[in-house]
Amino acid sequence: MNSANTTTRTASGGCLCGAVRYEVHGPLRSVVNCHCGQCRRAHGHFAAYTKCARGALRLVADRTLKWYVSSATARRGFCDRCGSSLFWEPVHEAGVSIAAGTLDSPTGLHTSQQIFVDAAADYYDIDESLPRLPGSMSR
Template identity: 45%
Template sequence: MSQASKGAPSSGKTLQGQCLCGSIHYQMQGPSESFSVCHCTQCRRQSGHQWASAQCKDDDLIITGDTLSWYRSSPTAKRGFCSACGSFLFWALDGEGKTSFSLGSLNSPTGLRLEKHIFVADKGDYYATTDDLPQKD
């Protein structure tokens, strides 16, 4: 694994995750990046709170199971969830060739660390962001 940069961990092992009911399993065959907590309204509505995710290349992502549904949440992006248990697993921007996956759906231990907060300008008024990670509007 060549990306051993600044504490941002793409651990050398293969990350694996699943939805709550176990119908959908996925794994990454390559490095992940952008370990973020998103505070945007869409992520909060879909996840129930802020959404922690990381990103990998579509070519490195293997998804198995037949209950994955995609919801087109904007003209340029879609959100993947399990139609059996409702777990919010994926987010993908059209044409980017990458998929974001929810850190909460990974099997532990992940060996990962969050890097930043994003869309903080849209965050809910019912909580404070109290850690030292960088915040981006």
């Protein structure tokens, strides 16, 4: 019979070239858009992140996964072959954010909030239908 540790895969995803592949075995948060300057540079636009518990993320293939320490409190996971931005992992939290665009479809998720709106770039319009949080998620 199944042990208590057995969980169902709730999502999967990977980078552009396929060298990094992951599975999520636990609930995923709805997607939060982060407009901060670090996310915009790392993703080429604002970032759309879902999130799971650290223990729920299983790296299936990670030979090309590298981590960039982007601040004193977080690091960003990317593929050093194709350049995809995949993960944002804070030092002091028990979760890891996953770039929603790297999930396999269908994700079953929706976008619920946005943060660091004050840091948004000037070339796009803010989606006023999304609630704004005074986010501290992505520094």
